[in-house]
Amino acid sequence: MDHYDLAPNEGIILRHEGAYHNQKFVPANSSGKSSELLLTNLNLIFIESKIKMFKPVYTVLKFPLNQIKIVNGQVQAFILKKPRDWTLQVLMQNGAETFQFPCEFYERIKVKQEVGLWIEQMSLLLTGKSAENGTDASLVGEIKNVLGTVGINVKSKKPENVTAKCIGCMAPISGEKGQTVRCKYCDTEQTL
Template identity: 35%
Template sequence: MVKYNLEPSESILIQSTGVCEGSGLMTAFTDELILTNMNIIHVSKGLFGNTKSVRKYPLNQVKIINGEAQASMGKSTNGIPNLQIYFTNGQLSFKFQSSAKKEIVKYVNGISKVLIGRESNLVANQFAIPGAEIVAETLKDTIGVFKGTLGIKSKGKAADEPVKATKKCIGCMSPLTGTKGQSIRCSYCDTDQIL
């Protein structure tokens, strides 16, 4: 890893090796990529590990559109996932040699946390299958109806947990709390009742 002179208020958040810039097919994964709380630093290296150049891209130049930092996972021409960052004056893309998707998610969320204070919704939306949430909820409800019709009780913590109940005493109207179906005696008027 290359030594990089940080600004006094700058700190490294993520640092990766085995990176290449751009979307070319015949590129070597020799570069380094560093994300700090202020900059994206690209260290270009030769095949033998010699440092060719160190380029710094300020994070405050990354576009923010509709509350989302414009850093996302894309695909290069050969289908390999890449990190795409859109600046006010241009665009960068980086590919990772190993654990590409995992590394890209780390960078997208890191950039997003610095710029907008939270993880990116752009990454989460790329892994979601459109309509999967609706289908899953519909299946859950359908299975629940079949189980209820056949008299099968659900196995799980939700079915076994007691349901809390609150109501007023039938004798003196004071508040009573406990578990639904529990027999309880009012502490004010000694009236026995079921919640």
């Protein structure tokens, strides 16, 4: 994260260390590599560090969220199962990007839930709606079943209305929690 400067109106929503971008599975730290995947309210950001000549070299890839395809109100982001990971596939205006989340056998459910959370957050940011009724309803049902077997009740929540101040001009803004809204005074977008 030290090698990417957030825009003034940009904030981090999700972060995952150890993801891979458009690559085959490589065990962590096997080649002096480290990586980080960030979801902000404006971009998907992939940061990779490699050791070359005893110095770290950083590669930063930025994918604007407004370039993600939306079809029939559904964000085009999917979970793919690979032998050693769960993969987040995001269909962009100019092609597809994949991000692998490596996992051990005992971590499979947890990592699949995490990838589902990335899809959910992208859907909320881009459409203001939950992905539950969209691209991965089976995952939501599976998560509810898993949580139910360990004694956790999962109830649907009604949207919570929130009032905040614009990060650009400090004017009052309101909407549903998790919704991205645009300030009517300065056009700054932010997630409530």
